[in-house]
Amino acid sequence: MVREWDPRTASSAEIASLLGTLNAVFAADLPQDPPWRESSLREYLSEVMPGERRISWVAQAEPSAGGQPGAILGHVHVLMLGDIGVLEVLVHPSVRRGGLGRDLVRLAARRVYQEGFQSIGVEVVGETPAVAFYEALGFSREYVETRSVLDLSAVDWAALGEMATGVGAGYHVEFCPGSPPDHLIEAYARAKAEVRDLGDGELRPSSYDPERLRDSLDTLHRRGMKPYIVLAIHDRTGEVAGLTELVVPAQHPTRADQYDTIVVQDHRGYGIDRAIKARMLLELRSAEPELTEVQTWNAQANEAMLKVNAELGYRPDREWCEYSVDVAELVHRLDAGR
Numbered sequence: 223m224v225r226e227w228d229p230r231t232a233s234s235a236e237i238a239s240l241l242g243t244l245n246a247v248f249a250a251d252l253p254q255d256p257p258w259r260e261s262s263l264r265e266y267l268s269e270v271m272p273g274e275r276r277i278s279w280v281a282q283a284e285p286s287a288g289g290q291p292g293a294i295l296g297h298v299h300v301l302m303l304g305d306i307g308v309l310e311v312l313v314h315p316s317v318r319r320g321g322l323g324r325d326l327v328r329l330a331a332r333r334v335y336q337e338g339f340q341s342i343g344v345e346v347v348g349e350t351p352a353v354a355f356y357e358a359l360g361f362s363r364e365y366v367e368t369r370s371v372l373d374l375s376a377v378d379w380a381a382l383g384e385m386a387t388g389v390g391a392g393y394h395v396e397f398c399p400g401s402p403p404d405h406l407i408e409a410y411a412r413a414k415a416e417v418r419d420l421g422d423g424e425l426r427p428s429s430y431d432p433e434r435l436r437d438s439l440d441t442l443h444r445r446g447m448k449p450y451i452v453l454a455i456h457d458r459t460g461e462v463a464g465l466t467e468l469v470v471p472a473q474h475p476t477r478a479d480q481y482d483t484i485v486v487q488d489h490r491g492y493g494i495d496r497a498i499k500a501r502m503l504l505e506l507r508s509a510e511p512e513l514t515e516v517q518t519w520n521a522q523a524n525e526a527m528l529k530v531n532a533e534l535g536y537r538p539d540r541e542w543c544e545y546s547v548d549v550a551e552l553v554h555r556l557d558a559g560r
Contacts, residue, residue, distance in 0.1 A: 223292070224325060227280040229267035237264055239294040240280070243314045250315040251350040254371075254539075256515075261472040262446025267299070269444040272437050275302040279329050281313075281322055298326035300334055300342070307334035307549065309344040323355060328556040335549045342549050348541030360555055361545035367519040368528070370536035371477075374514055377503065377535050385500035385534070389454060390492030393463060397505045398451040401439050406453065406462060407432045413462040413486050446472035449481075450509065452498045456489060463489035466498045470510050478506070480518035483527065496530050503534070 229237070238260060245257045270276050278299035283292030295317050301308040309330055313323045334342055344361065346352045357363075389395055402410045415430040442449050447469045454464035467481035485494045506513055519542050520527050 224281045227278045256474050256476050258473045266445045296322050300330040307339045307342045331552045343546040346543045361547045365544040367542045369539045369542045371539045372516045372536045382500045388493045389497035396453045409462040452502045454494045464494035477515040
């Protein structure tokens with residue numbers, strides 16, 4: 223039984239059942255990743271940025287003989303983001319290869335097509351069954367990053383302390399839990415806008431203006447995702463010369479997600495990237511004592527950042543790919559049974 227589903231009004235039992243399927247998928251496909259928790263999972267699934275919409279469906283087993291609702295065995299949601307629908311599909315490993323995944327993609331693709339969007343994008347983790355699944359549906363690989371993971375138990379904290387103080391003269395570093403101070407928001411936005419990488423994929427866009435940044439931070443908090451920011455400030459001008467962002471999700475608080483790390487072009491060569499990332503890790507030791515790992519994603523061509531990550535102790539883990547497809551072609555293919 224497949225039906226449209228709203229996490230905001232779903233029962234606690236449905237949220238728990240979906241979590242069970244999510245963790246079964248992790249256990250099968252990403253066994254080294256920590257299992258997710260129910261903390262703020264409802265908010266994670268429902269809260270979006272202003273101007274964005276998320277539509278979800280679930281596939282549910284038949285009710286038990288006693289009338290209890292069946293388990294959620296599949297889930298799909300599509301985020302209407304700019305000019306693209308961003309897809310995410312989960313199918314419990316016990317019912318894979320039975321056509322459920324295709325059925326869920328068909329539902330979402332039809333809605334995206336009806337909404338007037340031209341394409342659908344999806345993040346696909348390398349070396350998982352999702353690669354063959356999406357390629358068989360006609361999705362094409364557009365962009366590849368490398369995910370790297372840092373085991374905090376293996377960090378040389380003394381060396382990290384030296385890195386954190388290695389920023390060049392004329393700069394100071396500030397730790398900003400939750401949000402940058404309001405008087406730096408505009409400078410923060412300018413730093414992000416100046417070094418926008420036009421080669422990046424579109425599925426996890428950054429925010430480049432002050433109001434959008436405020437909205438983004440507010441949305442993170444509402445989704446149960448605690449942001450931390452470290453800034454390098456140029457003493458003479460007060461401008462943000464570099465920044466690094468990290469989020470600790472309530473859903474998997476033992477592994478943090480590294481977001482953007484940026485050094486403005488005019489301020490490169492002063493050790494800012496290494497210093498701000500090292501400072502972040504030092505601060506997290508006391509701010510998030512439950513944390514054991516940090517994961518980060520980098521373009522494979524970004525050799526400078528990959529080198530910094532290696533010096534900090536990150537180890538490459540998997541490819542993280544973005545795929546896309548023309549939505550009209552996808553709907554036609556699925557309706558034709560191809």
